Amino acid sequence: MTITVPTAADSVWRHREFRSYLTAQAASLSGSAVSTIALPTLAVLELHASSTQVARLAFLGQLPSFLVALPAGALADRYGKRPLMITGDLAAAAILATIPVTTVLGTLGLGQLYVVAVLLGVAKVLHDAAAISYLPVLMEPRLLQQANSRIGAVFAVADTAGSNVGAALVGLVGAARSVVADIASYLISAWCITRIRTPEPQPGPARRRVTAEIWEGLAYVASHPTIRSLILALSACSFALGISNTYWIFYLLTxxxxTPTALGVVMGAGGVGSFTGALLAPRIARRTGPGPMIIMAFATVALAQIPLLLARPGRGWQIILALALVIQLFGAAAAGTTQRSIRQIVCTPRLQGRAQQTSTWLTAGARPGAAVLAGALAAGIGVRPTLAIGTVLLTVPVLILYLSPIRTLAEMPTPVPAARECKEHR
Incomplete structure (x- = not known):
């Protein structure tokens, strides 16, 4: 048995609460893109941070995705997801509000920025853990792929717009004042979430430690062939891209x-690929089957990396690189929205948060190791061979998926029956 394909009358845009959910997520993401630019700019221009201190700030901002992801998933399964989303948004707004306040008082320092980066990361992980596992509560299983497709498309626009607005705001009003836009975005997100009234299943009483619930989630992912294969492929892809991305911009510039302008054009072109890939993913999956489509999309990500290895200076190669990035991010977005829908559909409802955050934990954990390996490789064999190794490693997720049950997935799978969920819970 498979999920019924939604008709035109089943458009997710007809669901008012999905629109509120999507507006909240888009507002939060666009605001975060502003602070992603504002915080390092503030550190460099106002606090005269060194390159090492800027790198430390970036590292601390990414650290919570690895350290807090698993506990956040357990909390999302233990408590109401909607209150956790609101709590994460309000906490993020309060944390960021300390920057303009201390700037006015003249007490802003690098130490505070480090603390803000960590606490802001924790708040965002808490929000995201609840948000991704809340979507299956809002939407019927047959609408999940369409919903994730629309979310991916809107996110591509919001991220690009947020980066552009962030750069403009930093130039117009300064880095500290531009943070106010991010504060407003979190408040808008929290307000939109309060408008959602769909009741979610009440979690059972907490009888075990969080660590036991974390281990239960890890064991569940390890024992589920479909979820395990998808998460392993994502982690392998994250590691391979982490090697390449460590020197991507450095290689393009040196x-x-x-030029910085040409770099901006090349990077901006990728947003077009993300938007169209997310938007067209359901249609492609219906024609080819979601499993084969995901495998082909991962293969596209690897193949689109090859022009970077062959490129030489010149306008023609810049155009080729921009097109390659469009194709690569098209494949990444198409695979991302589809595999996320599959995981949400087949996952046991009471383990949604932990299963989704296991993916976040592994993919986030792969990046620092990839960066360290990339540094060692570049020092030993050079930047171009390091990029080549990253490209070769992008074939690993394709192999993982080809040897998994994903290869035979011709239609979107059947959700976990309620009776089976009750049996697993006992």
Whole structure:
């Protein structure tokens, strides 16, 4: 038995609460893109941070995705997801509000920015853990793929717009004042979530420690062939891209001599690929089957990396690189929205948060190791061979998925029956 394909009358845009959910997520993401630019700019221009201190700030901002992801998933399964989303948004707004306040008082320092980066990361992980596992509560299983497709498309626009607005705001009003836009975005997100009235299943009483619930989630993912294969592929892809991305911009600027403007055009073109890939993913999956489509999309991500290895300085190669990035992010978005829908559909409802955050934990954990390995490889064999190794490693997730049950998935799977869920819970 498979999920019924939604008709035109089943458009997710007809669901008012989905619109509130999507508006909240888009507002939060666009605001975060502003602070992603504002915080390092503030550190460099106002506090005269060194390159090492800027790198430390970036590292601390990414650290919670690895350290807090698993506990956040357990909390999302133990408590109401909607209150956790609101709590995460309000906490993020309060944390960021300390920056303009201390700037006015003249007490802002690098130490505070480090603390803000960590606490803001924790608040965002808490919100995201609840948000991704809340979507299956809002939407019927047959609408999940369409919902994730629309979310991916809107996120591509919101992220690009947020980065552009962030750069403009920093130039117009300064880095500290531009943070106010991010504070407002979190408040808007919290307000939109309060408008959602769909009741979610009440979690059972907490009888065990959080660590026991975390282990239960890890064991569940390890024992589920479909979820395990998808998460392993995502982690392998994250590791391979982490090697390449460590020197991606450096290579474009130094070896290929791109100007900052040309770099911005190339990177901006990728947003078009993300938008269209997310939007067209359901249609492609219906024609090819979601399993084969995901495998082909991961293969596209690897193949689109090849032009970077062949490129030489010149306008023609810049155009080729921009097109390659469009194709690569098209594949990444198409695979991302589809695999997320599959995981949400087949996952036991009471383990949604932990299963989704296991993916966050593994993919986030792969990046620091990839960066360290990339540094060692570049020092030993050079940047171009390091990029080549990253490209070769992008074939690993394709192999993982080809040897998994994903290869035979011709239609979206059947959700976990309520009777089976009750049996697993006892």
């Amino acid at each position: 070896a290929l001599h791109l």
